[in-house]
Amino acid sequence: MTISLFIEQILNGLQFGVMLFLMSAGLTLVFGVMGLINLAHGSFYMIGAFAAALFAELTGSFMIAMIASFVAALFAGALTELIIIRKIYKRDHLDQVLATFALILLFSEGIRWIFGAYPLYLDIPNSLSSSFNLPFEIIYSKYRMMIILVGIIIAIILYFLISKTLIGIRIKAGQNDREMIGALGVDVTKLYTIVFSLGAALAGLAGALIGAIQSVEVGMGEPVLILAFVVIVIGGIGSIKGAFVGALLVGITDTMGRFLLPSFFSYFFDNASATSIGSSIASMSIYILMATVLIFKPSGLYGGKND
Amino acid sequence: MIKEEKLNLIILLVLFVIPFLAYLFNEPYLTTLTTKIVILSIAGIGLNFILGYGGLVSFGHAAFFGIGGYVTGILASHAQNSEQMFFFLQFDGSNQILFIWLISIIICSFIALLIGYFSLRTSGVYFIMITLAFAQMLYYFSISWPAYGGEDGLSIYVRNVFPFFNTMNPINFYFICFTWLLIFLTILKIILNSSFGLVLKACKENEERVKSIGINPFKIKLISFVFSGAITGLAGSLYTDLNRFVSPSVLSWQMSGEIMVLVILGGVARLYGPILGAVFYIILEQTLGGISENWQFWLGLIIILEVLYARAGIMSLFLKDSKS
Amino acid sequence: MTDTILKIDNLSKGFHAVRACENISLEINKNEVHALIGPNGAGKSTLIKLITGFLEQEYGKIFLDNKEISYLTPEERAQKGIARSFQVSSIINNFSVVQNIKLALIGKNKNYLDFLTNINLNKKLLKEAFYYLEEVGLNKKANELASSLSHGEKRKLEICIAISMAPKIFLFDEPMAGLDGESSELILQLFKKIKKRAPILLIEHDMDTVFSLADRVSVLDYGKVIATGTVSEIKKNNTVKKVYLGTEH
Numbered sequence: 001m002t003i004s005l006f007i008e009q010i011l012n013g014l015q016f017g018v019m020l021f022l023m024s025a026g027l028t029l030v031f032g033v034m035g036l037i038n039l040a041h042g043s044f045y046m047i048g049a050f051a052a053a054l055f056a057e058l059t060g061s062f063m064i065a066m067i068a069s070f071v072a073a074l075f076a077g078a079l080t081e082l083i084i085i086r087k088i089y090k091r092d093h094l095d096q097v098l099a100t101f102a103l104i105l106l107f108s109e110g111i112r113w114i115f116g117a118y119p120l121y122l123d124i125p126n127s128l129s130s131s132f133n134l135p136f137e138i139i140y141s142k143y144r145m146m147i148i149l150v151g152i153i154i155a156i157i158l159y160f161l162i163s164k165t166l167i168g169i170r171i172k173a174g175q176n177d178r179e180m181i182g183a184l185g186v187d188v189t190k191l192y193t194i195v196f197s198l199g200a201a202l203a204g205l206a207g208a209l210i211g212a213i214q215s216v217e218v219g220m221g222e223p224v225l226i227l228a229f230v231v232i233v234i235g236g237i238g239s240i241k242g243a244f245v246g247a248l249l250v251g252i253t254d255t256m257g258r259f260l261l262p263s264f265f266s267y268f269f270d271n272a273s274a275t276s277i278g279s280s281i282a283s284m285s286i287y288i289l290m291a292t293v294l295i296f297k298p299s300g301l302y303g304g305k306n307d
Numbered sequence: 308m309i310k311e312e313k314l315n316l317i318i319l320l321v322l323f324v325i326p327f328l329a330y331l332f333n334e335p336y337l338t339t340l341t342t343k344i345v346i347l348s349i350a351g352i353g354l355n356f357i358l359g360y361g362g363l364v365s366f367g368h369a370a371f372f373g374i375g376g377y378v379t380g381i382l383a384s385h386a387q388n389s390e391q392m393f394f395f396l397q398f399d400g401s402n403q404i405l406f407i408w409l410i411s412i413i414i415c416s417f418i419a420l421l422i423g424y425f426s427l428r429t430s431g432v433y434f435i436m437i438t439l440a441f442a443q444m445l446y447y448f449s450i451s452w453p454a455y456g457g458e459d460g461l462s463i464y465v466r467n468v469f470p471f472f473n474t475m476n477p478i479n480f481y482f483i484c485f486t487w488l489l490i491f492l493t494i495l496k497i498i499l500n501s502s503f504g505l506v507l508k509a510c511k512e513n514e515e516r517v518k519s520i521g522i523n524p525f526k527i528k529l530i531s532f533v534f535s536g537a538i539t540g541l542a543g544s545l546y547t548d549l550n551r552f553v554s555p556s557v558l559s560w561q562m563s564g565e566i567m568v569l570v571i572l573g574g575v576a577r578l579y580g581p582i583l584g585a586v587f588y589i590i591l592e593q594t595l596g597g598i599s600e601n602w603q604f605w606l607g608l609i610i611i612l613e614v615l616y617a618r619a620g621i622m623s624l625f626l627k628d629s630k631s
Numbered sequence: 632m633t634d635t636i637l638k639i640d641n642l643s644k645g646f647h648a649v650r651a652c653e654n655i656s657l658e659i660n661k662n663e664v665h666a667l668i669g670p671n672g673a674g675k676s677t678l679i680k681l682i683t684g685f686l687e688q689e690y691g692k693i694f695l696d697n698k699e700i701s702y703l704t705p706e707e708r709a710q711k712g713i714a715r716s717f718q719v720s721s722i723i724n725n726f727s728v729v730q731n732i733k734l735a736l737i738g739k740n741k742n743y744l745d746f747l748t749n750i751n752l753n754k755k756l757l758k759e760a761f762y763y764l765e766e767v768g769l770n771k772k773a774n775e776l777a778s779s780l781s782h783g784e785k786r787k788l789e790i791c792i793a794i795s796m797a798p799k800i801f802l803f804d805e806p807m808a809g810l811d812g813e814s815s816e817l818i819l820q821l822f823k824k825i826k827k828r829a830p831i832l833l834i835e836h837d838m839d840t841v842f843s844l845a846d847r848v849s850v851l852d853y854g855k856v857i858a859t860g861t862v863s864e865i866k867k868n869n870t871v872k873k874v875y876l877g878t879e880h
Contacts, residue, residue: 031432037432037435084611084615087615088614088615091614093364093431093432093435094358094364094571094575095614095618097364097366097435097567098567098568098571098610098613098614099610099611099614099615101564101567101568101610102606102607102608102609102610102611102614103607103611104607105603105604105606105607105610106604106607106608106611108603109601109603109604109607110601110604112601113601113604222560226439226443226560229436229439229440230436230440233433233436233437233440237432237433276451276452276453276454279451280447280448280451280452282451283447283448283450283451284444284447284448287440287441287443287444287447288444290436290437290440291425291437291440291441291444294425294428294429294433294437295425295428298428298429298433299429299433300433497746497747497749498746500749500750500751501745501746501747501748501749501750502737502742502743502744502745502746502748502750503743503744503745503746504746504750505726505730505733505734505737505750506734506737506738506743508723508725508726509723509726509734512723512724512725513721513722513723515685515717515721516721516722516723516734516792517706517734517738518685518704518705518706518709519683519705519706519709519714519715519717519721520709520734520735520737520738520739520792520796521706521707521709521710521738521739521741521796522706522737522738522743523704523706524706527743530744
């Protein structure tokens with residue numbers, strides 16, 4: 001194992017983590033502010049990816065595809081919030097789980113209806129398709145580097161949005177006390193729609209960014225959704241900072257687990273069994289991480305309330 | 308509009324009669340379908356025990372369904388191949404269904420004890436997520452562990468053996484499953500009317516009160532969780548025998564969601580609710596699936612309408628006194 | 632000294648900078664109603680939570696019947712004989728009135744691991760439950776849903792649950808808040824009767840009730856006990872008049 005390979009894997013973990021953060025940010029805010037468990041968040045990820053694939057095909061511009069993913073998911077989010085989601089904020093978790101589970105079926109089958117059952121492909125733009133050299137003889141994909149940068153920029157923007165602007169203060173007020181926010185004279189309904197749609201839009205963007213590395217297909221959102229839940233539970237539900245730390249932890253644990261565990265087990269077993277045991281445990285590693293965090297901190301790393 | 312006891316009886320009668328009708332009209336597929344309904348009902352009844360009566364929303368019951376399924380598949384496959392299971396044990400697995408049930412129940416109870424012990428420290432949405440995480444852990448393990456088929460699953464070709472009774476005959480196998488359904492309905496009815504049942508229902512509404520009368524809610528919930536896991540696990544064992552095949556999909560989060568959906572569709576905290584839920588679910592799957600390839604779209608729509616407008620479940624549509 | 636049922640020794644608890652309870656020492660003796668009074672935020676409810684184990688003290692000790700219980704969980708303390716009522720009625724709304732009492736009796740008898748006996752057919756349990764329901768006058772409402780009770784009836788049910796636990800000590804947190812005169816009077820008489828079974832630590836706002844019921848009174852202010860004594864001693868106490876009664880009269 002060389003140091004350059006190791007650093008490359010760390011970067012991959014970082015890229016994975018940053019992408020998870022884009023997914024988790026909306027999820028954690030929606031739960032923190034509105035108290036809603038949204039299983040359908042993965043659908044916005046999928047919608048973003050499909051919108052990007054469609055617009056890349058139509059216009060040939062990667063930039064327009066990315067904007068389309070953001071806008072499409074934004075609209076899908078707003079529409080869902082206006083028609084269905086706002087009716088279930090005050091319901092118990094069970095109703096929310098059921099309704100948003102049903103939304104997944106609606107979105108997945110709807111997309112399958114429109115685009116068919118075959119995966120679409122979204123190409124990395126030529127300018128980013130090559131690699132570049134870093135110190136220690138590391139060669140790293142420009143596109144993945146771009147994802148890391150975009151993710152970090154959005155994290156910084158979100159951080160300022162929440163801690164320095166009026167809308168952020170309102171969101172925070174809403175997290176601490178849902179009654180209070182109404183008393184402040186804030187238009188709660190509008191705030192909820194904005195937060196929900198923005199979260200959806202970020203998920204859509206994440207879907208488009210990843211869609212260029214993997215394929216764009218129905219059902220692509222759910223595995224990522226479950227990872228995003230792991231992230232926000234580790235970070236503490238409602239906390240953007242928690243989502244960021246959780247996302248990086250999960251991203252790096254998963255990538256490094258897959259990278260290191262097989263070679264770790266090869267000290268004890270023959271190569272074939274080491275690979276199978278190592279990859280089995282690696283695939284469980286983030287869930288083990290989550291269970292461990294919850295056992296010691298039942299409301300996550302940065303979570304205050306346990307509800 | 309009838310009383311709940313009467314409705315329950317009708318449900319059981321219908322389930323009892325269907326395989327005979329299927330035999331009469333030479334529709335063996337109908338028997339298989341009804342067997343699936345009965346097995347899913349058992350899984351749902353297991354979940355409903357903690358979800359409906361204890362207020363514990365477990366989003367990871369596929370863990371138990373799947374482990375029951377895999378225990379059955381693994382034991383049977385070893386018996387069929389005469390391969391030793393452990394290098395330190397002279398054990399060739401088994402195809403005796405009674406033994407397999409026993410092992411499935413023991414292992415599922417043990418796993419439920421572990422998962423419950425850690426999950427029940429949390430509550431609310433954290434509980435939902437940690438149960439999901441444990442199930443996902445097992446799901447990914449089943450995919451990446453190559454010994455028993457990994458992603459492709461594991462076939463056992465013939466059903467396991469019940470003394471003096473040919474399980475390959477669909478009607479015979481159906482009545483084995485139906486008997487299990489009756490057994491669990493009876494056991495749960497007794498438990499729900501007992502002291503333990505009363506305390507469990509109290510935990511759902513007010514844990515502070517339970518503590519202040521000197522009972523530890525954690526203990527009550529953990530015991531219930533183990534019961535629940537064992538019941539759902541046995542359903543999983545039957546499911547493997549029904550299909551003569553087990554794959555990671557029985558451990559997937561969609562499976563957890565499916566079990567939960569049929570519990571809620573039928574009516575939470577009604578003993579027979581999951582049965583109606585399963586009947587409804589399978590009918591939907593069959594009829595909508597016949598009409599449209601995208602039947603799940605319509606299923607989604609129906610569920611959303613149910614959540615928004617008919618919250619008490621299907622059971623309550625038939626009943627005179629709607630329970631609060 | 633052998634008559635002391637509950638002894639609180641130097642108990643303290645703070646929330647951030649606020650000292651909710653500071654070095655509180657109290658003794659509740661056999662056969663007495665010991666009232667705890669003080670302005671809002673004086674630390675009365677915190678003290679109840681500390682005694683029942685829903686909060687943990689920073690330092691200090693609690694003894695029940697000369698045995699230390701300071702580090703037991705709420706359910707362990709309840710089993711040792713502390714029965715409480717909550718400030719806001721904490722009954723099981725989905726249960727009938729008699730089921731609420733049966734639940735408490737199951738806790739008292741520690742047979743919650745009985746999975747087999749049908750409690751609806753258990754005549755002995757029913758009889759015992761009715762014995763306590765009659766004491767508070769709720770026997771006619773036994774089969775009604777607890778959520779359908781009036782405010783006053785809910786308070787009575789709350790007290791009835793505590794009584795049916797047959798504890799070593801009762802802690803009642805504002806049991807008469809919001810009750811009409813007749814109900815208050817009934818509960819007043821009930822307390823006089825049950826204090827012989829076990830002493831009562833009573834938090835109460837209404838001074839008339841306190842003065843007619845309490846054998847001793849402790850006054851709490853800013854988390855400290857500023858006076859303890861009989862009703863007449865407390866009425867004469869100048870410090871008390873200044874911080875508390877002065878605002879009333």
